[in-house]
Amino acid sequence: MDRAQAKEILSLYRPWAPDQDDPELAQALELAKRDPELAHWLAEHCALQEALRAKFSEAAVPEGLMEQIISERKAHLMRGRRRNAVLAAAVAIALFVLIGVMNHHPQPPEDKGFSDFRHQMAATVLRSYPKMDLETADLAQIRQFLVRTQAHGDYILPKGLQAATPTGCATLNWQGHRVAMICFNSGKSAASTVPDLFLFVVNRSALADAPNTGSKEVVPIVSLETASWSQGDKTYVLGGFGNEDFLRQYF
Numbered sequence: 001m002d003r004a005q006a007k008e009i010l011s012l013y014r015p016w017a018p019d020q021d022d023p024e025l026a027q028a029l030e031l032a033k034r035d036p037e038l039a040h041w042l043a044e045h046c047a048l049q050e051a052l053r054a055k056f057s058e059a060a061v062p063e064g065l066m067e068q069i070i071s072e073r074k075a076h077l078m079r080g081r082r083r084n085a086v087l088a089a090a091v092a093i094a095l096f097v098l099i100g101v102m103n104h105h106p107q108p109p110e111d112k113g114f115s116d117f118r119h120q121m122a123a124t125v126l127r128s129y130p131k132m133d134l135e136t137a138d139l140a141q142i143r144q145f146l147v148r149t150q151a152h153g154d155y156i157l158p159k160g161l162q163a164a165t166p167t168g169c170a171t172l173n174w175q176g177h178r179v180a181m182i183c184f185n186s187g188k189s190a191a192s193t194v195p196d197l198f199l200f201v202v203n204r205s206a207l208a209d210a211p212n213t214g215s216k217e218v219v220p221i222v223s224l225e226t227a228s229w230s231q232g233d234k235t236y237v238l239g240g241f242g243n244e245d246f247l248r249q250y251f
Contacts, residue, residue: 003038006031015046015222032223033241036194039223043126046222114207114235117174118228121200121237122221124172124181132168132183135193142169142182152180152201156231160250161238167195177206186240186250197250200237210235216251218244227251 006028013025032038124130134145139157147153151171164184172179179202183195204210211217216229224239225247240247 001027001031003031003035006035006038007041010042010045013042013045014049029223030243033225033243036196036241039126039241043123043222047123047127114209114211114228117202117207117235118219118226118237119221120174121172121179121181121198122224122226122239125198125239126222126224130170130172130181133170135168137166139166142166145169146171146180146182151178152203152234155180155182155199155201155234155236157199158236158238158251160248161197161199164197164250165192167193172200174202174206177202184250186242186246188242196241198239200239202235204230204233204235207235218247220244 001024009024009028010032013029029042032042133149134142136142143153143155145153146155146169149171161184164186167183167185169183170181172181179200182199182201184197184199185192185194186196188196211228211230213230216227218225218227220226221239223241225242225244226240227238227247229236229251238247238251240250
């Protein structure tokens with residue numbers, strides 16, 4: 001399966017209702033984990049589907065709609081033209097909602113929960129990978145930069161991740177809280193400067209329901225596998241383009 005075939009299959013994918021029994025869909029999702037370009041496309045596709053779903057759920061049912069439908073149904077039995085009018089109105093409403101979604105992306109309410117933080121960090125990688133504030137393979141320089149910018153330079157790096165090659169770091173903002181993003185290359189790709197592992201660090205106090213110390217939760221978000229834990233006063237999210245077995249090598 002190539003990228004074009006995968007896109008054709010994934011165009012029918014809905015993140016809230018995946019068809020686990022479809023082998024072609026499973027194959028396409030697996031390809032997205034290995035193909036960054038396809039992963040970005042899939043993230044945008046899922047974001048649009050979620051936006052459409054949210055917009056339709058927000059649409060209020062017009063007062064008296066049920067009575068109108070019943071009335072129109074009775075009239076339809078007498079004259080077929082009435083049905084065409086109802087269908088035209090339904091199409092017009094659907095187009096109106098769709099145009100509204102495309103022109104105004106709904107903004108979710110502020111959420112200081114950990115799940116929202118994890119999804120926002122994953123989206124940072126999947127949708128619009130940011131330019132690094134510092135590009136270097138020297139971990140000492142990365143730590144010094146984060147200390148200097150007061151962006152969690154005292155982070156504790158998992159032993160497994162120490163074997164990966166650093167590619168750089170950036171400082172991000174999440175609801176007024178500073179977040180450190182440290183990027184690594186696992187070595188599975190020939191391009192040693194292209195990261196496929198991403199460690200996010202934030203103050204534990206910034207999250208309403210941060211993970212417990214000592215526990216690690218592994219959750220896939222679209223094509224990015226994530227692992228999360230807390231240690232000391234920090235909470236960590238590690239994301240990687242690969243399956244769970246691939247990610248477990250690094251935490």
